[in-house]
Amino acid sequence: MIDVTAIFDIGKTNKKFFLFDEDYKEVYKEYTHFDEIEDEDGFPTENLEALQTWLKTVFENILEASEYNVKAINFSTYGASFVHLDENGEVLTPLYNYTKPIDKSIIEVFLEKYGPKEDFLKTTGCFDLSLLNSGLQLYWLKYNKPEVFKKIKYSLHLPQYLSYIFTGIPLSEYTSVGCHTALWDYTKKDYHKWVYKEELHKILPTLVSTETSVNMNYNGKRIKIGVGIHDSSSALLPYVRSIKRKFVLVSTGTWSISLNPFTDNPIIENMKDKDSINYMRINGKPVKATRLFLGNEYKIQVNKLHKYFGVSEDYHRHVKFDYDTYVEINKNFKHRFKWESLKDIDMPSETNIPYTKFEDAYHQLMTELVLLQIRSIKDVIGNDSIKRLYIDGGFSDNDLYVKLLTYYFRNMKLRTTDSSLGSALGAAICISDSKLNSKFLKKNYSLKKHVPFIIS
Known part of the structure; x- marks a missing residue:
């Protein structure tokens, strides 16, 4: 049996699965594609349920394969996307597409509270304010869908949600938090003050190094499970x-x-x-x-x-x-x-x-x-x-x-x-x-x- 590391590489269009040997040579790959579904406003979004089913099916099939010995698994995905979980770990909302437009008045009110815009964009390393900034999605949910927001126990960026599917442990990590989210203050090297004032830090799980892994038994097999990584930082x-x-x-x-x-x-x-x-x-x-x-x-x-x-x-x-x-x-x-x-x-x-x-x-x-x-x-x-x-x-x-x-x-x-x-x-x-x-x-x-x- 070959010792391998399993990787799910999830893009907006193509979903990929790889096995790498100890010399980082690709020894197996599998691709798939899902048609988008619509959120409650009719806007296209990721089919999260189909993705989760595919992840588990592919991984469990590989665990049963006689030629591979899976030692570790990790996840690379696109950013600017949150999965919101309730107290039972159930998904509360669609995976809102970061191209989804939001009412400009929400951004205007936000900047009245936490602007001026130039200073805010400078300190957070963002070039605009929209749902491309995942932090703004939390703000939008809090004031646009308050009944849903109240039920959120944890908000996980997509790479960490994929890890959570396998570990059941909610975590945050640097590459997802630091990717034009409007959550991070680069001058203070901490969450921006607005995150604390809006009490969003309470639904953001513990922040850990991206190299963190969880050693656990999965289907009776001892495996090291990574916390996931944002794809641009991963490529670097x-x-x-x-x-x-x-x-x-x-x-x-x-x-x-x-x-x-x-x-x-x-x-x-x-x-x-x-x-x-x-x-x-x-x-x-x-x-x-x-x-x-x-x-x-x-x-x-x-x-x-x-x-x-x-x-x-x-x-x-x-x-x-x-x-x-x-x-x-x-x-x-x-x-x-x-x-x-x-x-x-x-x-x-x-x-x-x-x-x-x-x-x-x-x-x-x-x-x-x-x-x-x-x-x-x-x-x-x-x-x-x-x-x-x-x-x-x-x-x-x-x-x-x-x-x-x-x-x-x-x-x-x-x-x-x-x-x-x-x-x-x-x-x-x-x-x-x-x-x-x-x-x-x-x-x-x-x-x-x-x-x-x-x-x-």
């Missing part, structure tokens, strides 16, 4: 554990999130920057982050270029960086793309494509997007002395994106990594006692070094 963990020097990680996809886990100044200074946010490491240390809707805008603009030049939908995947094209574009550089999901003071009022070849227009597009990415990375570095940059996710294999970033950050050491396991692997590492060495990323993440090109 393998880097923090294996790299000895300071770095910034740029995790790319629909959103490009730049993470600085070594900042001396986690508090947002410029409140005009709505794309700055704070996360928390597993030990409670702050992570400064900036976000850019990079992948979303890329998809919109590339689709337009495909139609404009009459090429196939995957044509862009085969375009490689061309030195001469880049030099030509930069002779009299002009911004030519009007963004649809990004704001930029340099963009024109209309998109203007003066090129006859897709490749030229694509180089122009990537140059402009990378200039936005550079700004986002510089903002997250601030005045910190950081010389290493790691790129993972969807853009790590985009030749133009990588070569342009390597050129513009030629005073830094830039590396790309490739791991579709991301947050799942982080959750496994979090619950493990083993140390990671400097070769971990090379061995498990296809680490690649990149050298900047030189303009003659």
